[in-house]
Amino acid sequence: MLSIYPVVKITHACCALLTLLLFVWRGSLAVDRPPISRRWLRWVPDSVDTLLLATGVALVLISGQYPFVAGWVTLKLAAVLVYIALGFVVFRFGRTRGQRKLAWLSAMGVFFAIVWLAHFRQVPAWFG
Numbered sequence: 001m002l003s004i005y006p007v008v009k010i011t012h013a014c015c016a017l018l019t020l021l022l023f024v025w026r027g028s029l030a031v032d033r034p035p036i037s038r039r040w041l042r043w044v045p046d047s048v049d050t051l052l053l054a055t056g057v058a059l060v061l062i063s064g065q066y067p068f069v070a071g072w073v074t075l076k077l078a079a080v081l082v083y084i085a086l087g088f089v090v091f092r093f094g095r096t097r098g099q100r101k102l103a104w105l106s107a108m109g110v111f112f113a114i115v116w117l118a119h120f121r122q123v124p125a126w127f128g
């Protein structure tokens with residue numbers, strides 16, 4: 001394995017932490033009053049998320065743990081898609097405060113499932 005791997009992995013994990021902090025903060029603003037008006041609160045999270053995804057793809061390619069080959073990567077990718085969809089509900093499509101709050105809290109639950117999968121690299125028994 002290339003020696004660049006730990007650097008990419010640490011960058012990926014730092015982006016994950018940063019994206020969570022930003023999501024908790026701007027999510028709490030959006031639950032009460034969307035859309036978010038502060039400009040930097042849009043482009044900073046977008047940049048962090050782009051780096052998170054790019055380093056995720058790089059880790060897949062370098063480590064050879066591909067989706068649909070390694071079960072945990074498949075499940076993690078599916079969970080990332082659910083997390084993104086819930087983000088759309090929080091920031092764009094949620095009509096009521098209740099909808100946005102439920103999506104915001106659910107997204108945080110999904111986020112921790114993603115981190116759990118990344119760390120333990122095991123799939124639950126029901127996934128096969």
Ligand code: HEM
Binds near residue numbers: 012056065111114115
């Ligand atoms: C919300 C999105 C994501 C979060 C929060 C996240 C979080 C993490 C964390 C915390 C780790 C380090 C785990 C550890 O070693 O303890 C990790 C590793 C990893 N992630 Fe992600 N990740 C995300 C998205 C992605 C995506 C989209 C991909 C693939 C396309 C990906 C692929 C990987 C791979 C391959 C590893 C390395 C595991 C290993 O060293 O064997 N991640 N992720």
